[in-house]
Amino acid sequence: MKKINVKTIKLINFYKQINYNLIYSNKAINRYKKLGSFKLSDSKESSLKNLKKSLENIKNCDLKKGAKNIVFSDGNPSSKIMFIGEAPGANEDMEGLPFVGRAGVLLDKMLLSINLDRKKIYISNIINYRPPENRRPSDEEIKRYMPFITKHIEIINPKILVLLGSTAMNALIGNDIVISKARGKWIEKTFGNCKTSVIITFHPAFLMRQPAQKKMAWIDLKMIRDMKIKLKI
Numbered sequence: 543m544k545k546i547n548v549k550t551i552k553l554i555n556f557y558k559q560i561n562y563n564l565i566y567s568n569k570a571i572n573r574y575k576k577l578g579s580f581k582l583s584d585s586k587e588s589s590l591k592n593l594k595k596s597l598e599n600i601k602n603c604d605l606k607k608g609a610k611n612i613v614f615s616d617g618n619p620s621s622k623i624m625f626i627g628e629a630p631g632a633n634e635d636m637e638g639l640p641f642v643g644r645a646g647v648l649l650d651k652m653l654l655s656i657n658l659d660r661k662k663i664y665i666s667n668i669i670n671y672r673p674p675e676n677r678r679p680s681d682e683e684i685k686r687y688m689p690f691i692t693k694h695i696e697i698i699n700p701k702i703l704v705l706l707g708s709t710a711m712n713a714l715i716g717n718d719i720v721i722s723k724a725r726g727k728w729i730e731k732t733f734g735n736c737k738t739s740v741i742i743t744f745h746p747a748f749l750m751r752q753p754a755q756k757k758m759a760w761i762d763l764k765m766i767r768d769m770k771i772k773l774k775i
Contacts (some may be wrong), residue, residue, distance in 0.1 A: 545586050580620050589741040590619060590698045591611055597690055605671035605683060610669060611638035615694075616663040622775045623766075624700035624738075625649075626691065627745060628709040629669035631676045640665050649706075652746065652759065656767040666691065668713045684713050696734035701773050703731070703738045706765060707745030715740070726762050728769070739773075741765060 553666065560586035582590075594614050600606055613630035616639045641649050653659055669679045670686050679687075691713070705711050709723045715729065721742060729740040743762035744755055 546665060562752050580618050580662075582619055582704065586619065586697060593690065593693055593697060601684075603671065603686065605669065605679075608674055609671040610635050613638055613640050613667060614670060615664060615666045616640050617660045618662060619664055619698060621662060621664045621698075622701040622773070623658070623663045623704070624695065624698050624702070625663055625665045625704045626695075626710045626714070627665070627667045627706045629667050629676075629679050630672040632672065635672035640667055641746070646752065648746040648750060652763060655760070656763050656770075664700070665724070666694055668710050678709060684709070688713060695738070696736045700737045700738050701767060701775060702769055703740045705740060705742045707748060710745075711742045715742070717741055725758065726765065739769060741769075 566729070577637075594612070595713065597614065598612055606612075613634045617625075626641060630640065631643050631645070633646075634640055650659070653663065661745075668684060670690065673679050673683070707715060710718050711719070711721055713726060714733075715724070721744065725742045727741070729742075731738060731740045741762060744752075744759050749756050749759055
């Protein structure tokens with residue numbers, strides 16, 4: 543029998559974590575509750591409340607008209623690590639929190655593999671209301687919500703910004719790149735007064751459809767872990 547090297551063992555353990563007990567159901571998992579209060583500066587707390595209010599008061603938005611809830615964020619607003627996905631799905635729309643469906647289960651396991659969880663990171667989406675039938679947001683919708691997500695990043699002021707999937711990548715980095723070539727690289731980017739290190743990786747929903755790409759996501763996750771250590775976060 544060939545001796546299994548350490549890297550192979552780590553990869554096997556990662557696969558066990560992110561593939562374990564994914565639940566295939568149309569119902570919301572209902573295992574997330576809004577996290578407890580985090581200590582915030584008055585200015586950050588006020589800024590987040592004002593941003594959410596602006597999104598709740600957005601005019602002439604068909605997405606808002608068809609949605610049950612605004613999906614603003616989850617996690618720790620004091621964190622220096624921010625994750626951004628695409629848009630809410632049916633489960634997220636029902637609970638008003640991002641990543642609470644099957645993709646959320648996988649995201650949590652991905653975070654756990656590098657010793658993170660929702661109390662240590664902050665999560666939002668490019669779009670804050672569910673597109674009908676979970677379709678991809680249109681270019682017009684992304685353009686409408688861009689000022690909000692840009693402001694959101696500026697308020698949180700992360701040192702590490704993780705973009706999950708091509709929609710988040712195209713919205714915040716540009717349309718002239720493809721995710722297969724852009725992922726796994728650090729990009730220095732400024733959003734308002736926030737200068738941050740950006741990394742792109744695959745969206746958990748994509749990894750569920752294309753499990754062969756999980757080995758690439760594992761590389762990205764290790765890069766996030768190493769940058770976290772480097773920046774002493």
